[in-house]
Amino acid sequence: MELILTIAGVTAHVSIPAGALAAELAQSVYASFDVPAAPSLRFRVHPSPESAPSISDPAGDEVDCSVEAGRLAMSWRDGTAWFDWRSASGEMHLCPTLPAFTTALRTSLAFALPDFGAFLLHTCGVVRRGRAFLFFGASGSGKSTVAGLSSDPVLSDDTVAVRVGDGELRAYATPFRGNFREGQWPLPFDAPVAAAFHLVQAPRTFAEPLGPVEAFRRLSPGLMFDFPDPEHRGRLLALAMEFVARIPCFALHFTPTPDLWQTVDAVAL
Numbered sequence: 001m002e003l004i005l006t007i008a009g010v011t012a013h014v015s016i017p018a019g020a021l022a023a024e025l026a027q028s029v030y031a032s033f034d035v036p037a038a039p040s041l042r043f044r045v046h047p048s049p050e051s052a053p054s055i056s057d058p059a060g061d062e063v064d065c066s067v068e069a070g071r072l073a074m075s076w077r078d079g080t081a082w083f084d085w086r087s088a089s090g091e092m093h094l095c096p097t098l099p100a101f102t103t104a105l106r107t108s109l110a111f112a113l114p115d116f117g118a119f120l121l122h123t124c125g126v127v128r129r130g131r132a133f134l135f136f137g138a139s140g141s142g143k144s145t146v147a148g149l150s151s152d153p154v155l156s157d158d159t160v161a162v163r164v165g166d167g168e169l170r171a172y173a174t175p176f177r178g179n180f181r182e183g184q185w186p187l188p189f190d191a192p193v194a195a196a197f198h199l200v201q202a203p204r205t206f207a208e209p210l211g212p213v214e215a216f217r218r219l220s221p222g223l224m225f226d227f228p229d230p231e232h233r234g235r236l237l238a239l240a241m242e243f244v245a246r247i248p249c250f251a252l253h254f255t256p257t258p259d260l261w262q263t264v265d266a267v268a269l
Contacts, residue, residue, distance in 0.1 A: 001026070006035040007109060008118040008161035008172040008190075013039035014105075021047045021096035028098055029175040041112060042089040043105070047096035048079070063107055067229035072111045076103060083108040085115060106159070106176050110224040114235040118163040118172075122222035123196075125155030125171050131194035132171035133264060134160060135252065136222045141199040144178045145256045153189070159224065162193070164239045169193040169246055195248040195268035202253035205260050207267045215249035216241055 001022040003014040016022045025031070063076040071084045079094025081104040090108050094100040110120045123136035124143035132155065135146045147157035155171055158178035163170045172190040198210065198218045210218065223240055227233065248268060254260045 003030065003034055004036055004039065005030060005033045005105075005175075006037050007033060007174055008113060008116070008163050010040045010109075010113060010116050010118065011035070011037040012041040012043060012105070012109070014043045014045060016045040017047065019047060019096060021045070021098070021101065024098050025101065029177070033175050040088060040116070041083075041108075043083075043108070044089075044091045045101065046091065046093045048093055049096065063103060065107070065225070065227055067111075067227055067232065072108070072227065072229075074104065074107055078103065081108065083111055085112060088112070102176065107225065109161075111227060111232060113161065114232060114239060116163075117165060117239065118161055119236055119239050120174070120176075120224035121160055121162055121219075122158065122224060123160050124157045125160035125173070126150045127153045127155065127189075127191045128194075128261075128265070129269065130191060131269075132160075132191040133194055133268065134162075134171060134196040135199050136196065136219060137199035138221065142201055142254070142256060143199065146199065146254075146260070149256065149258050149260065155189075155191075162239075162243060163190075164242050164246075169243060193243075193247050195250065195264075196244070197250050197252035197264070200251055200253045201255070203255065205252075205254040205257075205263050207263050208251040208253065209267075210249040210251055212241070212245045212249070215244040218251070219244060219249075 001016050005012045063074050066073045070086050074081045078100035081092040083090030092104040123134045124147050126133050144157040147154045155173040156177050159174050159176035161172040170190050171193050
């Protein structure tokens with residue numbers, strides 16, 4: 001099976017043998033991102049039943065990463081993988097499950113995208129009137145809640161790709177999501193970024209403007225991921241600093257009611 005995934009304008013060509021994992025991918029959210037295009041990246045997937053997870057491992061979802069000479073090596077409970085940015089290619093040896101594939105692909109893309117002027121951000125993205133609003137914060141801060149309060153298209157309630165170009169900044173849907181609308185999938189679309197909001201749950205809803213330095217301090221924990229490689233870290237942080245310098249950023253103190261959109265529209269539309 002050949003799967004062509006386009007995320008943030010970067011196309012990954014994924015080769016996977018026929019079997020349970022290939023069948024599951026064809027019926028999953030990834031099918032929405034199967035857009036024919038010339039590949040920028042290439043991956044070969046090797047499902048291995050021997051890599052079946054051990055439920056006795058409490059830290060099994062943690063990915064151990066190392067980088068040497070531009071080659072990212074990953075290992076976690078469900079498998080191993082590598083990605084080499086020089087050849088723009090990688091391989092995945094993992095148990096035949098969708099979560100295992102997602103872990104390998106998301107980690108590989110997080111490493112590769114800064115070379116294309118883009119990065120993955122742990123954020124909720126909502127498109128209102130043709131522009132993207134990003135809501136970031138730690139797990140449990142309310143990203144999926146904000147997505148659920150929206151009647152507008154949602155890029156993701158967990159991970160959005162951001163592209164920093166010479167023109168407008170753009171936010172892209174990804175197949176990586178949290179708990180938002182189980183059974184409904186994001187579509188592969190994008191929109192110019194209007195503003196970014198750091199979520200702070202509070203007794204009342206109001207927006208507090210943030211300068212670039214404070215916005216970067218709050219945004220940086222949500223950057224994916226902090227790989228042990230100075231060159232990658234430098235590219236990623238430079239993109240993030242440019243991002244917060246070019247758009248309005250706010251701390252959104254909010255209660256989880258639809259009224260929060262009035263506050264968002266008042267400061268950013």
